[in-house]
Amino acid sequence: MENNSNSMSTLMDEASSSSTHSEESLMVGNHADQTIDYLERVRDNPNNCRCADCDSEYPTIAIMSWLMVICKKCAGKLVFEQILLDSPLPCSKAVHRRLTSDFLYLQSLLSPACDHYLIDLLHDYGNQLANSLLENDQSKLVKPNDQSSQSDREEYIRQKYIEKSYLSSNSDYTQEKLNQMLYENVETSNYEKTLYLIILGANPNYSEKKFAVADHAKRHQQIKQMKMILANGGRDFLSDRIENEEQNSL
Ligand SMILES: [Zn+2]
Numbered sequence: 219m220e221n222n223s224n225s226m227s228t229l230m231d232e233a234s235s236s237s238t239h240s241e242e243s244l245m246v247g248n249h250a251d252q253t254i255d256y257l258e259r260v261r262d263n264p265n266n267c268r269c270a271d272c273d274s275e276y277p278t279i280a281i282m283s284w285l286m287v288i289c290k291k292c293a294g295k296l297v298f299e300q301i302l303l304d305s306p307l308p309c310s311k312a313v314h315r316r317l318t319s320d321f322l323y324l325q326s327l328l329s330p331a332c333d334h335y336l337i338d339l340l341h342d343y344g345n346q347l348a349n350s351l352l353e354n355d356q357s358k359l360v361k362p363n364d365q366s367s368q369s370d371r372e373e374y375i376r377q378k379y380i381e382k383s384y385l386s387s388n389s390d391y392t393q394e395k396l397n398q399m400l401y402e403n404v405e406t407s408n409y410e411k412t413l414y415l416i417i418l419g420a421n422p423n424y425s426e427k428k429f430a431v432a433d434h435a436k437r438h439q440q441i442k443q444m445k446m447i448l449a450n451g452g453r454d455f456l457s458d459r460i461e462n463e464e465q466n467s468l
Contacts, residue, residue: 256332260287263344270345271378272371274364282336282449283323284413286348291364292371293324322379323449335445339409347410351417352378354386382417389418397424404435404443412446422452430455 257278260266269277269289279293280286325332353359362371377383391399400420403411416422424431432454435443448454 256327256337259337260327260340260344263341263346265346266340266344268345270349271374272362272364272366278327280325280327280332280336280340281322281348282325282333282340283321283446283451284348284352284417285336285340285343285446286345287327287340289364291368292362292375321451323451333445333449335442336449339442339446343409343413347413351385351414352382353384355384359384385417387418391418393419393421396420400424401426401431401434404431404440404447405438407440407442409442409446412443416446416450422447422450425455428455 260280266277266287268275269292270281270286271288271292274289274291277287277289279288279290281288325336353361358377360370360374362374366374396415396418397420400412400415400422401424403415422431426434429437430453432444432447432452433456435441435447436454436456444454
């Protein structure tokens, strides 16, 4: 999996520039071809042509963990919180930690480091799937728009991603049951169910008989399932073990 801090710094660089889709045409060289390919592939799904949060046009940031595409204004809040985790700040700024999204992996679609398996999943599912889960309960939903203030946007992001207030769930599964269901499901190509279980709180690092969920997916040749688990913070214990053994043998 790509180095998160590298992709995050790319994202921050990008966030500091003007926020228009014209930047896509400013990219030069091979990277331009690659990233335009990513964007075109993702936007081939019409649901990904608008921000999953505020509905503004031409979003360029992917929440790889939950297969969503959002704009910079919405990402900024999430990105900022994520950056804070890596760089301790004075207590006066600790308020931002309340909104932290350390469990979400964000990636600029203008970065050449995108994972093509996840890009394929974004294309196939994207905003429609994630929002059908996260915004299923419309009764309390107050969605921001392109003109919304940062505080309104922040409140919506908190409710949607942290509190999961708009997630309609009749599930009363125990944590153990959620974990087991995730473990079993990664043997299949039911990616929707994997996403749903993770949003409900299934642990991407759950393991049985020394095999973590990501290992289990790989053993069943479910590479996209493995990539989803890794994008949600799951570890690949098999690779870790092989790496450790190689280091020990040096
Ligand atoms: Zn937005």
